[in-house]
Amino acid sequence: MLATITARLAQMVFVMFGISVLVFLIFFATPGSDPAARIAGRNAAPETVEQIRQEFGFDRALPVQYAIMMKRLFITRDLTSFVNRGQKVIPQVLDAVPATLSLVAGAAVLWVLGSLFVGVVAAAMRDTVVDRGLMILSLIGISMPVFWLGEVMNLMSQSRFHDTWLFSWVPGLGYVPLSESLGGWFKALVIPWITLAILYIGIYGRILRANLIEAYSEDYIRTARAKGLSPTRIMLRHALSTSLLPFVTMFGLDFGALVGGAALLTEVVFGLNGVGRLTFHALQNLDLPVILATVIYASFFVVAANAIVDMLYAVIDPRVRK
Amino acid sequence: MSLLDVQNLRVSFTSEAGPVTAVHDVSFRVDAGEVLGIVGESGSGKTLSLLSVLGLVDKRVATVTGQAMFRGQSLLDLPDREMRRIRGRDIALISQDPMTALTPVHTIGAQIVEQIHAHERVSRAAARARAVALLADVRIPSPEKALDRYPHELSGGMRQRAVIAMALSCNPALVVADEPTTALDTTVQAQVLDLLRALRQSHGSSVVLITHDMGVVAEMADRVAVMYAGRVVETGPVANVFNQPWHPYTWGLLASIPPLTGARQGRLYSIPGMPPAPGTLLPGCAYVARCPAAMAVCHTPPPEQGNGAHRAFCFLDASQRAAARQKVGALT
Amino acid sequence: MTVLMAAQALSRSFAVGRTWIPGSGQVLRAVDAVDLEVWRGETLGLVGESGSGKSTLGRCMTRLLDVTEGQVVFDGQDVTALQGRALRPFRRRVQMIFQDPSSSLNPQRRVGDILTEPLAVHGIRARVDIPARLAELMDLVGLPEAALRRFPHEFSGGQRQRIGIARALAMEPDLIIADEPVSALDVSVQAQVVNLFAELKERLSLTYLIIAHDLGVVRQVSDRVAIMYLGSIMETGATDPVFDTPAHPYTEALISAIPVPVVGPEARRKRIVLTGEIPSPTSPPKGCKFVTRCPIAQDRCRAERPILRGLVDGRSVACHYPQSGTLKELP
Numbered sequence: 001m002l003a004t005i006t007a008r009l010a011q012m013v014f015v016m017f018g019i020s021v022l023v024f025l026i027f028f029a030t031p032g033s034d035p036a037a038r039i040a041g042r043n044a045a046p047e048t049v050e051q052i053r054q055e056f057g058f059d060r061a062l063p064v065q066y067a068i069m070m071k072r073l074f075i076t077r078d079l080t081s082f083v084n085r086g087q088k089v090i091p092q093v094l095d096a097v098p099a100t101l102s103l104v105a106g107a108a109v110l111w112v113l114g115s116l117f118v119g120v121v122a123a124a125m126r127d128t129v130v131d132r133g134l135m136i137l138s139l140i141g142i143s144m145p146v147f148w149l150g151e152v153m154n155l156m157s158q159s160r161f162h163d164t165w166l167f168s169w170v171p172g173l174g175y176v177p178l179s180e181s182l183g184g185w186f187k188a189l190v191i192p193w194i195t196l197a198i199l200y201i202g203i204y205g206r207i208l209r210a211n212l213i214e215a216y217s218e219d220y221i222r223t224a225r226a227k228g229l230s231p232t233r234i235m236l237r238h239a240l241s242t243s244l245l246p247f248v249t250m251f252g253l254d255f256g257a258l259v260g261g262a263a264l265l266t267e268v269v270f271g272l273n274g275v276g277r278l279t280f281h282a283l284q285n286l287d288l289p290v291i292l293a294t295v296i297y298a299s300f301f302v303v304a305a306n307a308i309v310d311m312l313y314a315v316i317d318p319r320v321r322k
Numbered sequence: 323m324s325l326l327d328v329q330n331l332r333v334s335f336t337s338e339a340g341p342v343t344a345v346h347d348v349s350f351r352v353d354a355g356e357v358l359g360i361v362g363e364s365g366s367g368k369t370l371s372l373l374s375v376l377g378l379v380d381k382r383v384a385t386v387t388g389q390a391m392f393r394g395q396s397l398l399d400l401p402d403r404e405m406r407r408i409r410g411r412d413i414a415l416i417s418q419d420p421m422t423a424l425t426p427v428h429t430i431g432a433q434i435v436e437q438i439h440a441h442e443r444v445s446r447a448a449a450r451a452r453a454v455a456l457l458a459d460v461r462i463p464s465p466e467k468a469l470d471r472y473p474h475e476l477s478g479g480m481r482q483r484a485v486i487a488m489a490l491s492c493n494p495a496l497v498v499a500d501e502p503t504t505a506l507d508t509t510v511q512a513q514v515l516d517l518l519r520a521l522r523q524s525h526g527s528s529v530v531l532i533t534h535d536m537g538v539v540a541e542m543a544d545r546v547a548v549m550y551a552g553r554v555v556e557t558g559p560v561a562n563v564f565n566q567p568w569h570p571y572t573w574g575l576l577a578s579i580p581p582l583t584g585a586r587q588g589r590l591y592s593i594p595g596m597p598p599a600p601g602t603l604l605p606g607c608a609y610v611a612r613c614p615a616a617m618a619v620c621h622t623p624p625p626e627q628g629n630g631a632h633r634a635f636c637f638l639d640a641s642q643r644a645a646a647r648q649k650v651g652a653l654t
Numbered sequence: 655m656t657v658l659m660a661a662q663a664l665s666r667s668f669a670v671g672r673t674w675i676p677g678s679g680q681v682l683r684a685v686d687a688v689d690l691e692v693w694r695g696e697t698l699g700l701v702g703e704s705g706s707g708k709s710t711l712g713r714c715m716t717r718l719l720d721v722t723e724g725q726v727v728f729d730g731q732d733v734t735a736l737q738g739r740a741l742r743p744f745r746r747r748v749q750m751i752f753q754d755p756s757s758s759l760n761p762q763r764r765v766g767d768i769l770t771e772p773l774a775v776h777g778i779r780a781r782v783d784i785p786a787r788l789a790e791l792m793d794l795v796g797l798p799e800a801a802l803r804r805f806p807h808e809f810s811g812g813q814r815q816r817i818g819i820a821r822a823l824a825m826e827p828d829l830i831i832a833d834e835p836v837s838a839l840d841v842s843v844q845a846q847v848v849n850l851f852a853e854l855k856e857r858l859s860l861t862y863l864i865i866a867h868d869l870g871v872v873r874q875v876s877d878r879v880a881i882m883y884l885g886s887i888m889e890t891g892a893t894d895p896v897f898d899t900p901a902h903p904y905t906e907a908l909i910s911a912i913p914v915p916v917v918g919p920e921a922r923r924k925r926i927v928l929t930g931e932i933p934s935p936t937s938p939p940k941g942c943k944f945v946t947r948c949p950i951a952q953d954r955c956r957a958e959r960p961i962l963r964g965l966v967d968g969r970s971v972a973c974h975y976p977q978s979g980t981l982k983e984l985p
């Protein structure tokens with residue numbers, strides 16, 4: 001067991017190293033442009049560009065450049081954004097994490113509960129109106145682009161119907177830290193949670209339904225029925241427990257990716273200053289240090305989520321354990 | 323009164339081409355304390371018949387008509403809630419493939435206890451104790467440890483024993499064993515059959531043993547029903563059916579088994595042709611296309627020969643049988 | 655009697671449960687230093703239960719698997735180390751038929767295409783001659799010519815197995831190794847396919863190695879049999895003496911375990927029910943592999959593993975206390 005974990009961690013470190021090298025090469029080693037100029041950003045004075053060149057060692061060999069960059073990123077943590085002059089990059093990213101985490105965690109709770117409900121009910125009432133209806137709703141949920149849905153929600157809750165009882169409690173766009181006010185935090189996030197969750201409820205609900213229906217044709221379900229168990233028990237204890245295995249895997253990966261910044265569109269639409277939004281603005285401004293930091297941060301979470309899901313699989317599926 | 327009395331059971335499925343009848347007017351009975359062997363090849367409808375009686379076929383695609391009386395209760399009319407009480411407690415099922423018959427994510431013990439709790443109000447400790455005793459009965463070594471094992475941790479033979487233990491957990495009056503040893507190795511099969519015999523003595527249950535293996539029937543069954551193309555073609559005490567079979571299909575089946583003793587023949591007898599596809603309309607005897615003794619009249623529904631324990635659906639009567647059977651022997 | 659194919663001290667091991675950490679995992683010797691000869695023109699039946707290694711041995715002998723130790727010699731030539739193109743001539747002469755006719759035929763291809771491929775690849779027939787050869791093959795296996803245009807799923811299990819046999823025959827092989835050719839078939843269909851095997855053997859002068867667990871079928875078709883247990887051969891010999899008076903206790907138990915379709919006093923015979931557990935294949939017992947379940951196990955059996963030794967009547971048995979026959983004196 002311990003050996004597997006160590007092996008996995010070693011693998012993680014290796015992958016992240018690879019990603020950081022790749023990112024570095026893309027940003028700083030593409031021929032035809034001056035990395036110093038790109039770091040300095042637009043409208044930089046020539047002296048600034050020269051200064052950067054010295055600092056980052058762009059006149060030296062690539063591996064040295066890489067080493068310097070990594071050192072500034074991780075060890076001394078004094079890499080600063082040259083667009084927002086003087087603002088340190090790492091703290092900027094770390095400050096954005098709570099917003100992303102709050103958004104994704106809350107949406108995750110909603111989408112897990114929602115898709116469990118949709119999947120189980122649709123499978124239990126297979127081929128009835130209820131089943132078809134739920135599947136159509138799921139399809140709609142998947143098809144609506146999250147940024148469009150978010151804007152529509154905003155339209156309704158912030159302007160059109162803001163004065164009605166339904167939406168009067170909705171605060172202005174933006175994130176309210178938990179430390180500041182629990183009520184505020186909650187109210188600011190409810191609509192974003194729902195928006196982000198709808199897409200995933202659609203996906204996971206449909207997949208769970210398919211897995212459940214497949215599980216129902218298995219022999220062990222027939223054994224369970226022959227034992228005289230009630231249909232509810234068969235669904236929840238026998239069909240669902242085996243169908244949850246792929247569900248959990250997918251959830252782990254999606255959660256990891258979202259925390260890493262894939263919730264970008266939702267954050268931008270709702271004005272939540274999370275990592276995704278940070279990345280978005282950095283991309284718009286070509287703020288290379290920030291982009292570098294957010295890409296590495298995102299890759300870390302995806303790789304970590306992958307590793308955790310793999311290890312979790314051994315916990316929840318007894319067939320995988322040795 | 324019989325324990326289980328099935329009369330004129332008919333099971334059809336809906337398909338794009340119209341209704342397909344898979345089980346045609348099947349009748350059989352099981353008395354208390356006896357083993358009824360139901361033998362047939364794949365597609366004969368043997369498993370489907372029993373599953374329909376137990377209410378385990380999907381009602382949305384299958385239509386089941388006929389009568390199935392269990393201890394005086396009509397099973398086919400029972401609402402699902404009542405049927406669930408009977409399943410597992412009065413009638414138990416042992417499935418064919420031990421590899422897939424148990425839910426992979428729960429321990430053996432949990433699954434046995436679950437069945438006990440579904441039908442009886444006992445404490446967890448009592449249920450667990452009973453599960454241990456059952457696993458010991460089926461000769462699983464270290465039964466207390468086996469309780470907490472997962473199905474994939476046991477070998478095929480052990481898994482089948484666990485399935486048997488689970489089936490017997492509520493002391494059912496009738497056990498339906500669907501090809502219980504087909505998926506097992508030869509030596510393991512012998513062990514499991516031995517076990518079934520011993521358990522039948524100790525628990526006193528009746529058994530319906532579904533199999534395609536005539537050897538297993540000969541060893542285990544008191545009475546046998548031979549099925550072909552969804553119909554029962556011959557039924558009777560096992561000694562009668564094996565030593566003086568009446569139906570040409572039974573002759574063919576017995577003749578195509580390669581013998582383990584005696585002279586080795588150059589060629590095995592093989593029944594020519596193939597069974598009819600399900601859904602083919604057959605106005606008369608289903609076996610007519612392959613029967614070496616077929617006559618013109620066989621295209622009309624065959625009468626039942628015999629009125630005692632031994633019966634067959636065939637036009638051949640006692641006087642014609644000997645000559646007809648020669649035709650089967652001559653093809654060897 | 656010429657030896658067409660021989661396995662000499664053949665072993666095949668698999669690594670089980672290995673991870674990155676060096677030295678982890680265990681070794682499973684699926685085939686353990688096996689000596690086996692297939693004589694030209696005979697049918698050799700290789701019998702064993704699951705885990706005996708018989709399928710692995712069959713695949714090593716057809717070189718579908720590489721061999722870990724030992725040799726495979728075909729018609730005097732050592733084919734153990736051949737790979738790729740060098741194996742082509744060997745492949746023409748040794749063919750394999752598999753157990754599950756549903757999964758061993760490519761479902762996306764018509765039967766005609768499945769059969770044409772080996773003919774074209776090996777240049778066995780000129781393009782113009784192929785249709786005639788296909789018709790010939792269909793006739794050999796008793797299928798209508800129209801079957802060539804259909805897909806495998808349109809056929810029954812028995813018919814699909816015939817297609818598998820036709821595919822093997824397309825190469826005009828000398829030796830056919832059939833791995834459980836009839837296990838997946840119903841009894842009446844089994845009889846048809848078994849008869850087909852016998853017929854083809856006569857018409858085409860084939861040699862067969864039939865791997866099966868069904869002793870009835872093996873007895874019906876085989877001239878000689880070999881019994882395998884946990885990777886080793888326990889007994890070999892002509893079919894009748896092995897079945898009538900088995901020498902190895904495992905053979906005895908195996909034969910007695912089979913339920914016989916006979917009712918009456920003749921049916922009563924000594925039934926040996928084996929007790930004890932099958933040992934783990936990754937750590938077999940030090941002495942005889944059968945010692946954990948053998949009804950007559952002695953101390954010598956636990957300490958010393960018996961080698962395959964000849965009996966006076968021509969059979970071989972790996973047992974310190976054979977139940978019948980006399981051991982030949984060791985030189």
